[in-house]
Ligand SMILES: NC(=O)C1=CN([C@@H]2O[C@H](COP(=O)(O)OP(=O)(O)OC[C@H]3O[C@@H](n4cnc5c(N)ncnc54)[C@H](O)[C@@H]3O)[C@@H](O)[C@H]2O)C=CC1
């Protein structure tokens with residue numbers, strides 16, 4: 001990480017700069033020096049007192065949505081105070097600034113718009129890209145991380161056009177709160193290529209590009225220009241891609257992963273956090289990883305990203321590549337995917353089954369359902385990445401429990417309105433046998449005298465540490481080895497020996513957990529030969545790099 005920004009000699013405008021504003025924490029002497037004499041009430045508070053007041057204001061809001069608005073307003077006023085409140089109340093406030101409430105913020109973006117945050121790059125004016133980045137007045141070494149989205153597949157709620165900027169903002173808030181990524185050294189980017197959502201196109205208050213999504217050569221050229229411009233202006237930045245559609249997410253990653261320092265969170269981050277949960281679950285079930293049988297319901301960006309990482313884990317555990325691939329069944333809108341289908345995506349194809357092999361599975365020779373696939377294939381792991389609320393019915397979960405002693409069930413679609421099944425149901429229907437993790441935070445489940453802690457298989461438990469490790473090591477690429485190290489580091493933090501134990505570390509410990517993950521990632525980056533910094537003590541380098549929400553840069557004068 002380079003030099004921190006030094007507060008400049010301030011003007012009354014300091015109160016309008018969220019990185020410099022300390023509001024009522026400015027001492028009288030600072031107020032005089034900054035030209036703020038008499039511009040604030042007389043009292044001088046500590047950061048802790050300000051945080052207490054701000055937290056009470058947020059707590060007093062009537063809905064999660066109102067809390068999100070209150071927090072974003074604080075974010076716009078005073079970054080340090082915002083992150084102090086968020087970090088001190090991470091378990092309670094992460095679901096407000098991030099998943100699931102961020103989904104609501106995205107849907108309401110144009111109507112609830114107050115202030116811009118981030119960079120808005122328009123496909124209608126690609127020539128403005130460089131000029132836009134220049135307005136941030138950040139030098140080549142001043143940016144560690146850029147999160148971009150084209151908002152085609154936001155969480156599980158689909159295309160939200162320019163409102164998608166809020167997922168980039170939310171992801172960045174998690175990076176800082178969970179892993180201490182310096183908030184002055186990050187950018188959120190909306191790649192506004194239009195929207196196919198009719199309600200937005202017809203809404204007079206919609207503030208994004210009012211035309212259908214641009215696709216094809218112009219889209220590809222825009223993405224390439226973004227990668228070229230961002231990485232040449234900010235060569236140290238990790239370029240995080242979030243919530244692209246199934247036709248683009250993986251294609252862009254595969255095309256550019258060898259050239260740029262890019263990371264696709266939905267493919268790679270989700271794959272790694274789910275692998276971590278699976279590594280924990282396998283310890284409990286006793287079925288070795290090489291023998292796992294995986295059914296993926298919803299074979300899109302996340303589903304196949306996870307399938308790939310689990311298949312690779314089976315191979316590392318001794319399965320042959322052919323055997324591991326044959327232990328994966330993908331189900332999408334067409335039912336079980338078979339090779340004879342002519343509408344398969346290229347990334348689905350390796351897992352598509354031979355039609356002859358499953359010929360007897362569907363009575364009428366038509367689509368093969370989830371329930372049938374579970375009964376016939378007898379999977380040990382059932383993954384939900386479909387956005388179909390309630391798809392894991394009692395019938396499906398009971399079939400899982402009939403086919404294997406400790407079924408692993410991961411309904412990880414977000415937000416809550418899209419989840420395939422709630423953990424309480426999965427645990428009850430499987431008579432307490434299922435090993436469950438979900439994408440959203442949920443309370444523990446009581447069943448048969450056991451308390452089941454439900455791990456949150458959300459990439460937010462992994463990507464902050466992965467990003468921090470990438471930044472600290474100055475890695476030129478995010479490699480498979482770094483992802484695996486992150487997944488293993490997360491899994492290693494869990495003790496599954498108690499019945500009902502969570503498969504993943506608790507969000508309470510996310511900052512500490514991210515530091516451990518980051519340290520492992522630094523080690524992997526060094527081993528894989530992509531690191532440009534090779535700290536003697538990676539743990540210390542990671543801890544030293546973590547930004548803390550305190551007023552430490554000396555008096556702002
Ligand atoms: N927990 C986590 O960390 C993450 C969770 N997700 C969640 O996974 C879900 C999918 O996200 P993406 O993979 O990015 O979207 P995607 O659009 O790439 O994939 C969804 C897939 O589900 C399929 N699908 C839709 N309806 C279906 C049906 N009735 N039956 C079977 N398949 C159906 C779609 O055709 C598509 O292939 C979302 O809800 C998202 O929030 C995504 C990334 C991370």
Ligand SMILES: CC(=O)C(=O)O
Nearest residue numbers: 154155156414458459
């Ligand atoms: C968590 C996340 O990245 C998603 O649901 O898309």
Ligand SMILES: [Mg+2]
Nearest residue numbers: 155242243266
């Ligand atoms: Mg996502």
